[in-house]
Amino acid sequence: MSRGRPGLEVTAVFSLLVAMVWHAGAWLPISQSAAAALDTVFGLLVAAIVLVAWWRARVGFRALGLAPSQWRSGWESIALFTTAGTIALLALGAALGSASFAAARIAWLLDYAPGIAAQQLLLQGFFAPRIGTLFAARPARSQRIATVALASAAFVALHTPNPALMGGVAVAGAFWTWHFLLHRNLLAVLASHLVLGATAMAALGPGPMLNLRVGPGALELLLR
Secondary structure, eight states: OSSSSHHHHHHHHHHHHHHHHHGGGSSSSHHHHHHHHHHHHHHHHHHHHHHHHHHTTTTOOTTOOOOGGGTTTSSHHHHHHHHHHHHHHHHHHHHHOOOOHHHHHHTHHHHHHHHHHHHHIIIIIIIIHHHHTTTSSHHHHHHHHHHHHHHHHHHHHTTTHHHHHHHHHHHHHHHHHHHHHHOOOHHHHHHHHHEEEEEEEHHHHHTGGGGGOHHHHEEEHTTO
16 A cells, blocks of 8 residues: 555545534535535545545454454553543542532433444544554654554544643543554453543533533633
C-alpha cells in the first residue's frame, strides 16, 4: 500500500467526522431536516471509506482485535490504568462536590455504548494503522510513538471544544492506542472506555465535563 492512499483516507474520514461533530449542515442556509440528512450522509460516507479501506487492505478480525483468542491479552495493564483513572475521577468529583450516581447520569450509557464501540473501532482499526504506515520507514519504536501521538491527537480534536474532556481523552486515548498496538485486544480498550466514560459522567458530568458534550453542545455550555 502506498503512503498516499492511507493519508487521503485518514484526511477524508477525519474531515467528515469533524463535520458531523459540528453539525456542518446547521451552518448552511438549509432546513433542519436537510441539515440532519446531511449528517447522515457524512456518517454513511465515513462507513463507506472505512469499509472499502479495510476491504482493500484485507483487514480481518485479528487486525481489529476481534478474534476471541486475543481477548485474554493485556488485562492486567488496562485494569491498572482504568482503576487509577476511576479513583482519580471520583476523588476529583468528591472534591468539587459534583459526584452523583443519580439514575439520569447512568441512563445515558445505553445510548453511549454503541458510540464507544464505533470510536474504538475507528481509533484502533482505522486511524492508528493508517497513520502507522506513514512512518513505516522509521524504527519500530519511533513508528509506534508517532502513531500513538497522531492518532490520539485526532481523537482529542474530535472532542473539541470541551477542555476537561479533551484533557482526559488525550491521556486515555494515548494509553488505549499504545495498549492496542501491543495487545490487539479491542474488548479490553472497549471495557476501559466504558468504565472511564461512566465514571467521568457520574463524577464530573454536569460540571467540568460539560455532560461529555462536544461541538456546538459543548460550546453552548461554555458560553453560558
